[in-house]
Amino acid sequence: MVIAKKITINNRFDGMPKPSDFKTIEEELPPLKPGEFLAEAVFLSVDPYMRAYAHNIPLGATMVGSQVAKIIESRNDKYPVGKHVVGKFDWRSHTISSGLPTVIQGAGNAPAPYLVPDLGNLPMSYLLGVLGMPGSTAYFGFLDICKPKNGEVVAVSGAAGAVGSIVGQIAKIEGCKVVGITGSEDKGRFLVDGLGFDGFVNYKTDDVAKKLDQLVPEGIDCYFDNVAGEISSTVIGHMRDYGFVGPFRPTTMMWKTRPENYLYQERSGEAFQQILKWLQAGRMKYHETITKGFDNMVAAFIEMLQGKNLGKAIVKVAKSSLQSRLTLYSPITTNGINKHQMPSSPIKRAISGGVNMVKARRYIFEKQFEGLPKSTDLRLVEEELPPIKDGEFLAEAVYLSVDPYMRAYAPRLSLGRTFIGSQVAKIIESKNDKFPVGKYVVGEFGWRTHSISDGRPLEVGRPGAWLAPELEGLPLSYTLGILGMPGNTAYFGFLELCKPKSGETVAVTGAAGAVGSIVGQIAKIKGCTVIGIAGSDEKGKWLVNELKFDHFINYKDPDFEKKLAQAAPKGIDCYFDNVGGQISTTIMNKMNLFGRVAVCGAISGYNDKSAARADPVQFPLVFSQLKMEGFVVHRWADRWFEGILQNKKWIKEGKLRYKETVTEGFENMFKAFVDMLQGGNTGKAIVKV
Ligand SMILES: NC(=O)C1=CN([C@@H]2O[C@H](COP(=O)(O)OP(=O)(O)OC[C@H]3O[C@@H](n4cnc5c(N)ncnc54)[C@H](OP(=O)(O)O)[C@@H]3O)[C@@H](O)[C@H]2O)C=CC1
Numbered sequence: 195m196v197i198a199k200k201i202t203i204n205n206r207f208d209g210m211p212k213p214s215d216f217k218t219i220e221e222e223l224p225p226l227k228p229g230e231f232l233a234e235a236v237f238l239s240v241d242p243y244m245r246a247y248a249h250n251i252p253l254g255a256t257m258v259g260s261q262v263a264k265i266i267e268s269r270n271d272k273y274p275v276g277k278h279v280v281g282k283f284d285w286r287s288h289t290i291s292s293g294l295p296t297v298i299q300g301a302g303n304a305p306a307p308y309l310v311p312d313l314g315n316l317p318m319s320y321l322l323g324v325l326g327m328p329g330s331t332a333y334f335g336f337l338d339i340c341k342p343k344n345g346e347v348v349a350v351s352g353a354a355g356a357v358g359s360i361v362g363q364i365a366k367i368e369g370c371k372v373v374g375i376t377g378s379e380d381k382g383r384f385l386v387d388g389l390g391f392d393g394f395v396n397y398k399t400d401d402v403a404k405k406l407d408q409l410v411p412e413g414i415d416c417y418f419d420n421v422a423g424e425i426s427s428t429v430i431g432h433m434r435d436y437g438f439v440g441p442f443r444p445t446t447m448m449w450k451t452r453p454e455n456y457l458y459q460e461r462s463g464e465a466f467q468q469i470l471k472w473l474q475a476g477r478m479k480y481h482e483t484i485t486k487g488f489d490n491m492v493a494a495f496i497e498m499l500q501g502k503n504l505g506k507a508i509v510k511v512a513k514s515s516l517q518s519r520l521t522l523y524s525p526i527t528t529n530g531i532n533k534h535q536m537p538s539s540p541i542k543r544a545i546s547g548g549v550n551m552v553k554a555r556r557y558i559f560e561k562q563f564e565g566l567p568k569s570t571d572l573r574l575v576e577e578e579l580p581p582i583k584d585g586e587f588l589a590e591a592v593y594l595s596v597d598p599y600m601r602a603y604a605p606r607l608s609l610g611r612t613f614i615g616s617q618v619a620k621i622i623e624s625k626n627d628k629f630p631v632g633k634y635v636v637g638e639f640g641w642r643t644h645s646i647s648d649g650r651p652l653e654v655g656r657p658g659a660w661l662a663p664e665l666e667g668l669p670l671s672y673t674l675g676i677l678g679m680p681g682n683t684a685y686f687g688f689l690e691l692c693k694p695k696s697g698e699t700v701a702v703t704g705a706a707g708a709v710g711s712i713v714g715q716i717a718k719i720k721g722c723t724v725i726g727i728a729g730s731d732e733k734g735k736w737l738v739n740e741l742k743f744d745h746f747i748n749y750k751d752p753d754f755e756k757k758l759a760q761a762a763p764k765g766i767d768c769y770f771d772n773v774g775g776q777i778s779t780t781i782m783n784k785m786n787l788f789g790r791v792a793v794c795g796a797i798s799g800y801n802d803k804s805a806a807r808a809d810p811v812q813f814p815l816v817f818s819q820l821k822m823e824g825f826v827v828h829r830w831a832d833r834w835f836e837g838i839l840q841n842k843k844w845i846k847e848g849k850l851r852y853k854e855t856v857t858e859g860f861e862n863m864f865k866a867f868v869d870m871l872q873g874g875n876t877g878k879a880i881v882k883v
């Protein structure tokens with residue numbers, strides 16, 4: 195007769211879990227049936243995912259988790275007595291298993307228990323850490339998502355923990371410069387002196403932004419995010435163009451039923467073998483914080499959540515604690531830190547010619563915006579243009595665009611310059627064969643009526659001027675919308691990042707705007723069910739009645755979440771995000787496993803950053819294993835006319851409809867801009883000179 199202990203959840207956690215939220219229960223185990231074996235816990239893992247996942251565990255059920263256990267009785271030849279086994283046996287001292295995978299409610303299957311392989315001199319407990327789930331998380335999460343390259347700069351948060359400490363070391367092995375973000379000086383020094391990190395940020399005492407400026411002025415290429423919140427926002431703000439964020443992805447959450455998921459299950463041996471080699475060659479170090487006694491599981495769990503662990507937090511079961519009949523919370527007073535250090539050899543790293551005088555009007559960026567832009571922030575002036583030089587042309591604006599990105603870019607702009615923006619203009623004089631007189635050119639000439647240009651971009655990374663394509667009777671103004679930058683934003687951003695499949699459900703915010711209205715229609719062309727989200731019921735009628743969206747939800751509706759659930763009974767597969775903030779998080783919380791999020795913009799926070807504060811997106815990112823990617827449309831500059839020609843074809847075929855909100859008069863640029871920012875437009879907002 196074996197008396198087993200198990201620890202169950204008694205209450206829903208409210209903030210930091212409390213000892214009283216748990217209950218230890220003793221139970222008598224039944225005799226083994228054929229095919230079963232009985233295993234006694236030796237090491238149990240305590241991991242942060244347990245806290246995040248706890249709301250899925252019914253009250254009264256046993257806390258989830260993995261352990262290394264010794265087989266003490268068996269009626270299954272594959273699991274012989276005396277051998278050790280790694281399994282998801284939860285917080286139990288003794289477990290009867292038939293060797294089959296166990297279901298993790300809401301997260302698919304955990305792998306079947308496996309016998310401890312030959313580890314050489316390494317302790318079995320490593321199978322709960324560097325050679326187990328946290329090791330695989332670091333290995334696949336970092337290498338597959340961040341795709342680091344030699345010489346790149348990597349930042350990792352939660353850096354001194356089980357996953358973070360491995361990520362940083364893999365980054366060093368890959369030849370990267372590594373900055374760890376952690377919560378104490380001791381841990382920071384351990385990262386630098388013990389693990390070979392290049393620097394650390396103490397997020398509790400340092401100004402994170404300043405310290406990152408000092409440590410990595412060149413910017414960050416890869417960020418492995420274990421923490422979310424303000425720290426992550428600050429790190430992401432320091433990233434270079436085209437950086438990758440690898441969100442923390444516990445591999446236990448990866449053992450799911452969709453085919454893509456088996457990728458990691460099939461490849462789990464790869465992480466194990468590679469990390470084992472690194473450990474044995476001394477290229478990787480590993481630390482554990484070991485708490486003794488099954489009865490201290492709760493204490494070990496809480497202390498790990500409080501950041502008291504260095505490296506992997508585990509519990510070693512002492513015989514005495516298995517025999518104990520008491521359930522006591524006894525805070526750990528011993529330092530508990532056990533360094534299974536491997537022999538280490540820190541890796542050695544290692545714009546004249548002549549027309550008559552032309553007077554141009556332009557808007558000067560006079561004062562940095564605070565909140566919603568004020569008319570006094572810009573100043574309309576008149577200037578005389580010089581004659582054009584060889585290679586240049588002079589163009590007269592016909593339509594100008596007002597776009598949300600102008601507000602988003604403003605903090606990066608120097609005062610005194612012409613305010614930014616695109617226009618379609620008629621070439622009225624030219625000394626450049628590529629831009630002949632009489633043609634129409636689309637260019638980022640700024641808010642001005644007349645411009646001299648040589649066709650090249652004014653700033654690095656921005657697009658050069660391009661001649662309007664053959665419009666086949668369509669209005670010239672379309673080159674600022676559906677047949678221009680916003681049309682391409684919808685075309686490439688949606689198709690390339692969301693990769694929609696017929697039958698899938700697509701949500702799009704800013705749905706009645708220039709970009710969003712095209713995204714939703716392309717989604718319909720691709721056979722998807724489309725939910726459009728915008729700020730007025732009038733806009734909703736247009737979306738559903740004319741653009742044939744399947745559903746419309748007004749984001750100002752207090753029942754937004756409920757209506758979203760009704761509109762998406764099968765969940766959401768693709769989300770095209772134009773707005774950010776809480777609406778986006780709410781949408782992401784309704785997404786299906788392996789959903790895709792294209793982050794196009796975040797207009798909810800352009801005028802008021804505090805309005806964009808939201809619940810962290812990392813929860814749905816991790817639990818639904820979402821792929822979230824930001825983009826700037828000019829990424830597809832080399833395919834620019836592919837997007838324009840396809841959208842034109844769809845318009846001609848009657849598959850794409852398009853609306854403009856036109857403001858008359860260059861002197862009304864500012865009004866058009868601010869109206870658009872406040873939702874005054876349906877479709878593309880433009881100004882006709
Ligand atoms: N990544 C890229 O390369 C590009 C990104 N963008 C981004 O795409 C997004 C859409 O741009 P575009 O289609 O040109 O603009 P829109 O035509 O959609 O105009 C902006 C719209 O934003 C909506 N809005 C304003 N404030 C809020 C708020 N607090 N919450 C939710 N919605 C709000 C308003 O509609 P409503 O009535 O619905 O509130 C308004 O009409 C923007 O975020 C922009 O920055 C655009 C081009 C390129």
Ligand SMILES: CCCCCCC/C=C/C=O
Pocket residue numbers: 599602603679794795796826827
């Ligand atoms: C979160 C800020 C998003 C701003 C997007 C601006 C990119 C648009 C470029 C257009 O030219």
